[in-house]
Amino acid sequence: MCLFCKIVNKEIPSNVILEDDNFIAFHDINPKAPVHILAIPKVHVDSFNEVTPKIMAGMTEFIQNVAQEVNIQESGYRVITNIGDNGGQEVKHLHFHILGGAKLKWDHFTDADPKGHF
Numbered sequence: 001m002c003l004f005c006k007i008v009n010k011e012i013p014s015n016v017i018l019e020d021d022n023f024i025a026f027h028d029i030n031p032k033a034p035v036h037i038l039a040i041p042k043v044h045v046d047s048f049n050e051v052t053p054k055i056m057a058g059m060t061e062f063i064q065n066v067a068q069e070v071n072i073q074e075s076g077y078r079v080i081t082n083i084g085d086n087g088g089q090e091v092k093h094l095h096f097h098i099l100g101g102a103k104l105k106w107d108h109f110t111d112a113d114p115k116g117h118f
């Protein structure tokens, strides 16, 4: 069973923000911003590559509710999902990083020339 499935099953403790029948949101253990929450579907989905539109429909509303719950919907925030090796995905259970609580940086994502491919 994967790490986040164990969190869903409460086999590993987490600091839960919001939970319903289909989704759970908890604090990232290694925060990269004052607010850093992970929102995941309870059902195991490897990554964004495999997620269905139906799950994403619920996920969208759930992420909006999380932002409201921690009061960052007005100040602003960022939603990120990393996919695969180049995306930097370490945990192979779909998760959305919700980052906020301060002005976020928007910097280079790679040392490769961003204008080099097209």
Ligand code: AMP
Binding pocket: 003, 012, 014, 027, 028, 029, 030, 031, 038, 081, 082, 088, 089, 090, 091, 092
């Ligand atoms: P990613 O690199 O997109 O796969 O992100 C995985 C995230 O999971 C990282 O930001 C980790 O800090 C976070 N993480 C790993 N283990 C735990 C855990 N037990 N509880 C909360 N967050 C975790």
